[in-house]
Structure formats: C-alpha cells, structure tokens
Amino acid sequence: xxxxxxxxxxxxxxxxxxxxxxxxxxxxxxxxxxxxxxxxxxxxxxxxxxxxxxxxxxxxxxxxxxxxxxxxxxxxxxxxxxxxxxxxxxxxxxxxxxxxxxxxxxxxxxxxxxxxxxxxxxxxxxxxxxxxxxxxxxxxxxxxxxxxxxxxxxxxxxxxxxxxxxxxxxxxxxxxxxxxxxxxxx
Amino acid sequence: xxxxxxxxxxxxxxxxxxxxxxxxxxxxxxxxxxxxxxxxxxxxxxxxxxxxxxxxxxxxxxxxxxxxxxxxxxxxxxxxxxxxxxxxxxxxxxxxxxxxxxxxxxxxxxxxxxxxxxxxxxxxxxxxxxxxxxxxxxxxxxxxxxxxxxxxxxxxxxxxxxxxxxxxxxxxxxxxxxxxxxxxxxxxxxxxxxxxxxxxxxxxxxxxxxxxxxxxxxxxxxxxxxxxxxxxxxxxxxxxxxxxxxxxxxxxxxxxxxxxxxxxxxxxxxxxxxxxxxxxxxxxxxxxxxxxxxxxxxxxxxxxxxxxxxxxxxxxxxxxxxxxxxxxxxxxxxxxxxxxxxxxxxxxxxxxxxxxxxxxxxxxxxxxxxxxxxxxxxxxxxxxxxxxxxxxxxxxxxxxxxxxxxxxxxxxxxxxxxxxxxxxxxxxxxxx
Amino acid sequence: xxxxxxxxxxxxxxxxxxxxxxxxxxxxxxxxxxxxxxxxxxxxxxxxxxxxxxxxxxxxxxxxxxxxxxxxxxxxxxxxxxxxxxxxxxxxxxxxxxxxxxxxxxxxxxxxxxxxxxxxxxxxxxxxxxxxxxxxxxxxxxxxxxxxxxxxxxxxxxxxxxxxxxxxxxxxxxxxxxxxxxxxxxxxxxxxxxxxxxxxxxxxxxxxxxxxxxxxxxxxxxxxxxxxxxxxxxxxxxxxxxxxxxxxxxxxxxxxxxxxxxxxxxx
Numbered sequence: 001x002x003x004x005x006x007x008x009x010x011x012x013x014x015x016x017x018x019x020x021x022x023x024x025x026x027x028x029x030x031x032x033x034x035x036x037x038x039x040x041x042x043x044x045x046x047x048x049x050x051x052x053x054x055x056x057x058x059x060x061x062x063x064x065x066x067x068x069x070x071x072x073x074x075x076x077x078x079x080x081x082x083x084x085x086x087x088x089x090x091x092x093x094x095x096x097x098x099x100x101x102x103x104x105x106x107x108x109x110x111x112x113x114x115x116x117x118x119x120x121x122x123x124x125x126x127x128x129x130x131x132x133x134x135x136x137x138x139x140x141x142x143x144x145x146x147x148x149x150x151x152x153x154x155x156x157x158x159x160x161x162x163x164x165x166x167x168x169x170x171x172x173x174x175x176x177x178x179x180x181x182x183x184x185x186x
Numbered sequence: 187x188x189x190x191x192x193x194x195x196x197x198x199x200x201x202x203x204x205x206x207x208x209x210x211x212x213x214x215x216x217x218x219x220x221x222x223x224x225x226x227x228x229x230x231x232x233x234x235x236x237x238x239x240x241x242x243x244x245x246x247x248x249x250x251x252x253x254x255x256x257x258x259x260x261x262x263x264x265x266x267x268x269x270x271x272x273x274x275x276x277x278x279x280x281x282x283x284x285x286x287x288x289x290x291x292x293x294x295x296x297x298x299x300x301x302x303x304x305x306x307x308x309x310x311x312x313x314x315x316x317x318x319x320x321x322x323x324x325x326x327x328x329x330x331x332x333x334x335x336x337x338x339x340x341x342x343x344x345x346x347x348x349x350x351x352x353x354x355x356x357x358x359x360x361x362x363x364x365x366x367x368x369x370x371x372x373x374x375x376x377x378x379x380x381x382x383x384x385x386x387x388x389x390x391x392x393x394x395x396x397x398x399x400x401x402x403x404x405x406x407x408x409x410x411x412x413x414x415x416x417x418x419x420x421x422x423x424x425x426x427x428x429x430x431x432x433x434x435x436x437x438x439x440x441x442x443x444x445x446x447x448x449x450x451x452x453x454x455x456x457x458x459x460x461x462x463x464x465x466x467x468x469x470x471x472x473x474x475x476x477x478x479x480x481x482x483x484x485x486x487x488x489x490x491x492x493x494x495x496x497x498x499x500x501x502x503x504x505x506x507x508x509x510x511x512x513x514x515x516x517x518x519x520x521x522x523x524x525x526x527x528x529x530x531x532x533x534x535x536x537x538x539x540x541x542x543x544x545x546x547x548x549x550x551x552x553x554x555x556x557x558x559x560x561x562x563x564x565x566x567x568x569x570x571x572x573x574x575x576x577x578x579x580x581x582x583x584x585x586x587x588x589x590x591x592x593x594x595x596x597x598x599x600x601x602x603x604x605x606x607x608x609x610x611x612x613x614x615x616x617x618x
Numbered sequence: 619x620x621x622x623x624x625x626x627x628x629x630x631x632x633x634x635x636x637x638x639x640x641x642x643x644x645x646x647x648x649x650x651x652x653x654x655x656x657x658x659x660x661x662x663x664x665x666x667x668x669x670x671x672x673x674x675x676x677x678x679x680x681x682x683x684x685x686x687x688x689x690x691x692x693x694x695x696x697x698x699x700x701x702x703x704x705x706x707x708x709x710x711x712x713x714x715x716x717x718x719x720x721x722x723x724x725x726x727x728x729x730x731x732x733x734x735x736x737x738x739x740x741x742x743x744x745x746x747x748x749x750x751x752x753x754x755x756x757x758x759x760x761x762x763x764x765x766x767x768x769x770x771x772x773x774x775x776x777x778x779x780x781x782x783x784x785x786x787x788x789x790x791x792x793x794x795x796x797x798x799x800x801x802x803x804x805x806x807x808x809x810x811x812x813x814x815x816x817x818x819x820x821x822x823x824x825x826x827x828x829x830x831x832x833x834x835x836x837x838x839x840x841x842x843x844x845x846x847x848x849x850x851x852x853x854x855x856x857x858x859x860x861x862x863x864x865x866x867x868x869x870x871x872x873x874x875x876x877x878x879x880x881x882x883x884x885x
Contacts, residue, residue: 019345023349023352036366049352050352053352057345125344132348136244136249136352144222146222149221152224174400
C-alpha cells in the first residue's frame with residue numbers, strides 16, 4: 001500500500017485527481033439545461049479532454065532520467081496509470097453528463113492516447129497539448145460523415161455508431177499508450 | 187526595449203510554436219472546405235475571407251491564451267527566478283521582449299493566414315473595406331497572447347495553460363450557441379470570434395469593428411500590464427485598461443445597427459451593359475457574371491414586349507430590395523446566383539428564371555406556383571425550360587396551366603397582371 | 619536602452635569594505651540560518667567554509683539581495699540594505715551564481731549570457747565584448763553557439779560563472795562554483811578567481827578545502843549561522859595539529875577549528 005501511495009504522490013495525483021474531476025464536472029455543468037443533444041456531446045468531449053489534460057501532468061516523474069534507472073517494469077505501470085486515469089475521467093463524465101456513454105468512453109480512449117503521446121513527445125508538463133489541440137477544433141466543426149478526413153478529424157463528436165470515429169479513437173488510444181509505455185517521458 | 191533581446195526571444199520563446207499553430211490551423215480551416223465543396227464560404231468576396239477567418243478565433247484565442255500562459259511560467263520552469271530576481275533591470279522592462287515576441291508572432295501569423303486565403307479569392311469586386319476586419323482579428327490574437335502572459339504571471343501553475351484554454355473555449359462557445367436562437371446584439375457583438383460567416387453582400391458595420399478594436403486594445407494593455415507590473419499585487423491595475431476598453435467598445439458598438447451587420451453598398455452597386463441593346467444590370471459583386479446573364483435577360487425582355495407596360499431593363503437586385511418595383515423594370519433576385527459559381531441556370535432556363543412572377547423578385551408571401559406559371563405563360567409553353575417538376579405539385583401545376591389556357595385571352599392577361607402587380611407593389615425591405 | 623552613468627560610479631569609493639555585516643541575522647524559511655554574524659570583506663578572494671547547514675548559502679543569498687536581513691546591519695558596496703536601498707544601482711554591480719542554477723534550455727550559451735548582461739543593464743555597446751570576454755574567461759567561447767540543453771554539468775557551471783562575470787561585478791558571489799568541474803578546469807578556475815580578486819570582492823562558498831587553500835586570500839569559517847574564524851589560509855593551516863582529522867594540513871586546521879567551536883558551543 002505504502003509504495004502505491006508514494007508513487008501516486010510522486011505523480012501529483014492527490015492534487016491533480018480532485019482538480020481533474022472538478023474540471024470534468026465544471027465543464028459538463030456549462031451545458032446543463034441545454035436541450036440540444038449535440039451540445040451535450042460537445043461538452044462531454046471537452047470535459048473528458050480537460051480532465052485528462054489535468055491528469056496528464058502525472059504521466060511522468062519529476063526526473064525522468066532517475067525514473068528510467070529504477071528497477072520497476074515501467075511499461076505496464078505506465079499503461080495502468082494512464083488506463084486508470086481514462087477510466088476515472090470517462091466514468092465520472094458518463095455519470096454527470098447526459099451524452100451517450102459510448103461517445104464519452106470513445107472520447108476517453110482517444111484523448112488518453114493523445115495525452116500519453118504528448119507526454120512521451122514533449123514531456124509531462126505539455127501532456128495537455130494534444131488532447132486540447134484536437135478537442136477544441138474537433139468539437140466545433142460540424143460532425144459530417146463525409147468525406148472521411150472530416151469524419152476522422154471530428155471523431156470525438158461523431159455519432160456513437162460511426163466506424164471511422166471508433167477506429168480513430170482506437171488508433172489514437174492504443175498508439176499513444178503504446179508509445180508512452182515504451183518511451184516514457186523525455 | 188533591446189532589439190537584440192527581442193530577436194533572441196523571437197527565436198527561443200513560444201513565439202514560433204504559437205505562430206506555427208495559428209498558421210497551420212488557419213490554413214487548414216480554409217482549404218479543408220475544398221473537401222466539402224464549401225469554398226463559396228470565402229472565395230467569392232474579400233469580406234467573406236476576413237469574416238470566415240474571424241470564425242476560427244474560437245480555437246485560436248484559447249491557443250494564444252495557453253501559449254502566453256506557458257511562456258509566463260518560463261522563469262519558474264527553468265529555475266531562473268532567483269537569479270533573475272537579483273538583476274537590476276526592472277520587471278516591466280525585462281518582460282517586454284518575450285511579450286513583444288509572442289504578440290508579434292501571434293498577430294503576424296493571423297495575417298499570414300489571411301494572405302494564404304487571399305491567394306484563392308476570386309472576385310470582380312476589389313476593395314479594401316475588409317482589411318479592418320482582418321486587422322482587428324490580428325489585434326485580438328495579440329490581446330489573447332498578452333492576456334495569457336498576464337494570467338500565467340498571476341497564476342503560475344502547470345495547470346494554468348490547459349485550464350485557460352478549455353475555459354476560454356467554453357466562454358467563446360456561448361455566443362455561438364446563443365446565435366442559433368437569436369441574432370447577436372449589443373455587447374455580444376464584441377466577441378472576437380464571429381458566430382457565422384458573412385455572405386457576399388454583407389459586411390461588419392464599422393462601428394462594430396471599431397468597438398472591437400477598442401476592447402482588444404484595452405485587453406492587450408491589461409495583459410501586458412499584468413505581465414509586467416513589478417509586484418503581483420499591483421496587477422489589479424490591469425483592470426483599468428480592460429474596463430476602459432470594454433466601456434469604449436460598448437459605446438462605439440452602440441452606434442452600429444442592432445445585428446452589427448450591414449449591406450455593403452459598394453458590393454451591391456450596379457454594373458450595367460454599355461452596348462446599344464436593352465440595359466441589363468447586375469450587382470457589382472457579380473460583375474463577371476454579367477455577360478452570361480445579358481443574352482437570356484434580353485430574350486426575357488423580348489417575351490415581355492407583348493405586355494401593355496413592357497419593361498425595358500433587367501436589374502439584378504438584393505433579395506429583399508424595398509419596393510415598389512417600377513413597372514418598366516424587371517427585378518431579378520440575386521438568390522439566383524451561387525457565390526463562387528455563377529447563375530443557377532443558363533440559356534433558356536435562365537430566361538425563364540428572369541420571367542418568374544412576371545419579371546419580379548420573390549417578395550412578401552411568395553407563391554411559387556403562380557410565379558412559375560406566369561413565367562411559363564410569358565414563355566408560351568408548359569413546362570418551360572428548367573428543372574422538371576414531379577409529384578403532386580407537378581400534376582397540380584399542369585392542371586392549373588390547362589385551366590388558364592382555356593380562359594379567354596383578356597382574362598389570361600388580367601390573371602397575369604394581377605400576379606405581377608402583387609409583386610411589383612410588395613414593399614419588401616427587411617434588413618439583410 | 620543606453621544606461622545613464624550613475625554619478626556614484628565615477629566617484630571614488632566611499633566605503634572601507636565591500637561587505638560589512640554587523641550581528642546580521644537572516645532567516646531561511648522559519649529557521650534563523652544566519653544568526654548574529656560579524657563579517658568584513660574587502661577586495662580579494664574570500665573562501666566561505668563550513669559544514670552543511672552552517673548558513674553559507676543563506677549568507678550568500680543575503681549578499682546577493684535575494685533575502686533581506688531580519689536584524690543587524692548589512693552594508694554592500696557601501697549601501698545599507700537594511701533600509702530602503704536603491705537595489706537597482708546596487709544590483710548592477712553584483713554578480714551571482716546560485717547553488718541551484720537555472721537556465722533557459724532553448725537559449726544558446728551566448729544568448730543566455732547576453733540575456734543576463736541585458737538583465738544587469740550592462741551598457742548596450744559593451745554587451746557583445748563583455749559576453750565574449752566572459753565566455754573566454756571560463757573557456758566556453760568555442761561552445762557559444764550550442765544550446766544550453768546540450769551542455770554537460772561542468773560546462774553548465776562554467777556558463778553560470780560566465781553570466782556572473784559578465785557585468786564586471788565589484789562583488790562576485792559564487793555558491794559552490796567548482797561542482798562538476800574537472801581537475802584541469804578547477805586549476806583554470808582558481809587562476810580566474812585570483813585575477814578577479816585583484817580588483818573585486820569575491821565570495822566563494824565551497825566544500826573543497828583545497829580550492830580555498832589555492833585561490834583564496836582570506837577564509838571565513840561558518841558554523842551554526844556565525845563566523846567562527848576569519849583569517850588567511852595559512853592561519854587555518856596553523857590551527858591544526860597532526861592529531862586532528864584530515865589528510866592535508868588545511869583539512870586538519872578546518873577540523874580542529876570546527877571541533878573547538880562545537881566544544882565551546884556545548885559548554
């Protein structure tokens with residue numbers, strides 16, 4: 001138990017987790033009462049991206065080089081850490097938002113991959129960049145299903161049964177987590 | 187400020203990354219419309235280019251704010267606060283090079299996107315009235331970057347940039363959502379991002395652009411002040427330029443029409459044929475489509491020569507041009523023109539469109555059946571050239587045509603003049 | 619921006635000592651890390667010795683105007699920093715290398731030192747020359763175009779020393795400058811210190827007693843926030859006997875003085 005607590009503290013989780021869930025709830029609240037279902041989808045996706053942007057700060061240690069020398073097997077640990085983050089943020093969003101659960105969980109998968117990828121590429125302090133950079137333009141564009149490029153670019157707000165959107169989320173999620181698990185943060 | 191330090195900061199601060207983000211997103215936004223065949227949203231008119239780019243600010247503002255906030259934390263992130271704190275240069279002076287580097291790059295990057303879009307603009311209406319819209323957009327991005335610097339200075343946390351980005355995005359989403367239910371008015375007109383693109387004939391009222399310029403100048407100064415004050419507790423002073431900008435902006439914008447939009451009179455000016463034939467005129471914005479209209483329009487005038495009061499001129503008019511329409515003129519609604527493409531018909535079919543409603547524009551309570559039938563009556567055949575009608579409407583219209591043709595000639599003319607007179611007299615003239 | 623020449627700079631020095639501290643007390647967090655320290659330092663190289671927690675870094679930070687004294691008097695270059703001093707004029711004449719030395723990773727070495735010269739308001743026309751000279755003095759001129767992130771630990775330390783030198787300070791404060799330097803560089807560094815000490819007051823905090831013996835004119839030994847010994851390196855050597863702990867005479871002197879002081883404090 002104690003190693004787990006120390007690990008979580010080393011990843012700023014005690015501060016970031018409440019902050020992240022607060023961000024999720026706050027973002028979802030902004031569309032409370034809005035009747036337009038697409039508006040609920042937009043805020044749910046933003047909420048997931050915001051929550052993971054905050055938790056993404058913990059996708060690496062303060063001194064990555066020191067971490068790398070540790071004997072612990074990092075890849076599974078990193079996978080579990082990011083995975084739990086996605087499940088928590090996605091789960092809370094499903095609970096507080098009226099957006100379809102499938103859309104929210106798809107968003108959690110895609111955005112956690114983007115956060116993990118950004119952490120692996122630019123460091124943990126910039127882990128927020130890719131999820132935010134995809135979420136903002138992604139949710140304002142009208143979610144057209146044709147052409148394919150537009151469907152992929154707007155994957156977060158596509159309908160629940162959209163195959164291109166699901167594929168985009170899976171590729172981003174699995175790819176991002178894999179790169180992060182193998183490389184860690186710079 | 188040291189020019190040399192500005193140069194260093196231009197190269198080493200967040201200035202270049204934010205410029206790259208702005209340019210890549212802005213250019214993508216223009217050209218992704220090629221994929222969905224929507225380039226008509228900006229290519230036919232300079233003001234549409236400037237207006238569509240302003241729509242993208244909903245994403246670029248959060249990006250510039252976040253970049254500024256990230257830049258503001260550099261000393262802390264690099265462990266330089268102690269060393270920098272022991273130097274003699276005052277805080278305001280030392281914060282200027284990075285602020286100017288980020289501000290210059292954000293503003294210039296916006297204008298680079300404008301230039302990249304300008305390459306594809308194709309219009310007969312060359313003017314500079316659109317440049318203030320673009321320049322105010324660039325100014326607003328400078329303001330966003332500097333506000334980011336200021337907020338980052340006051341809240342120097344690693345969480346500030348992402349939270350700022352998402353929060354500002356949600357704020358900017360509010361006017362967009364609101365605009366779906368009612369036109370934006372008053373203070374809402376001051377938001378940096380426009381909620382919908384402009385059309386060919388509409389432009390932002392100068393008072394709106396002026397009010398926005400005042401607000402963004404105030405916000406830019408506020409951000410700079412918050413980033414540059416000696417002690418964080420003095421940052422309240424930044425509220426002064428922000429408040430002043432807001433008040434000035436609201437005063438100036440109150441001089442604008444309620445929706446903030448107005449008809450661009452120069453774009454709607456007439457361009458007419460200069461040869462000896464009957465006069466045909468189009469809006470200036472469609473000047474390059476005059477030739478393709480002239481033939482069909484004159485053919486339409488020939489068909490109307492049988493009327494007791496035969497019109498002698500065809501004018502393209504904005505859709506709800508105020509009436510009454512003179513009986514010796516044919517008014518042809520500009521809705522028959524697709525921006526960026528041309529008239530929605532050609533040859534005989536275009537003539538028939540000119541003849542619709544007896545050479546009138548749709549106005550008031552529009553009855554398309556009688557407008558179609560009057561065109562066919564003038565043309566002398568049913569169906570007249572043009573897209574065929576199917577289903578019950580097609581059958582009922584044909585039955586009506588058969589009925590009219592059985593009437594005596596005088597009654598037919600009376601029926602026709604009745605329809606035409608209704609549209610000629612229609613007052614029209616809502617705000618565009 | 620051209621710097622106005624302060625009349626005080628042209629006037630002959632009015633102060634007897636570059637650093638003049640009387641019973642000065644400085645807080646580090648809640649702890650009074652410097653507690654009643656008397657110290658007078660003139661031109662020359664002064665080594666600041668003492669065990670961990672003796673208050674060396676706190677003292678240097680107070681001398682660098684990072685911390686303000688909580689009591690006593692502290693005059694730097696003739697300016698009393700206890701009142702409401704013109705810190706801006708004073709800071710132009712101080713050079714400082716902190717123990718935890720931060721830097722902008724994306725800047726090149728030259729840009730970084732230039733940036734620091736600008737922050738210290740070095741006359742604009744003099745900046746390029748001053749930067750080049752500082753880089754040459756620490757032996758980094760050939761790496762001037764490399765970004766800071768590519769430098770090794772020792773090179774970073776030298777870049778830090780270069781920025782401390784760039785404004786030709788009258789008071790140069792170096793907190794553990796020799797960490798990460800290889801033996802040859804340390805020899806060069808000692809020579810550099812002696813050169814600068816001819817005209818300026820240099821305060822070097824270090825744990826490497828040989829550096830003190832080789833480069834310093836004066837030694838200050840600190841313990842629990844007080845100066846327990848001030849004198850020439852030779853005096854430190856003389857204080858030790860063969861029975862004291864240490865491999866060299868000066869180490870034995872250091873151990874002997876500390877042991878004496880600990881005993882005195884206990885009684």
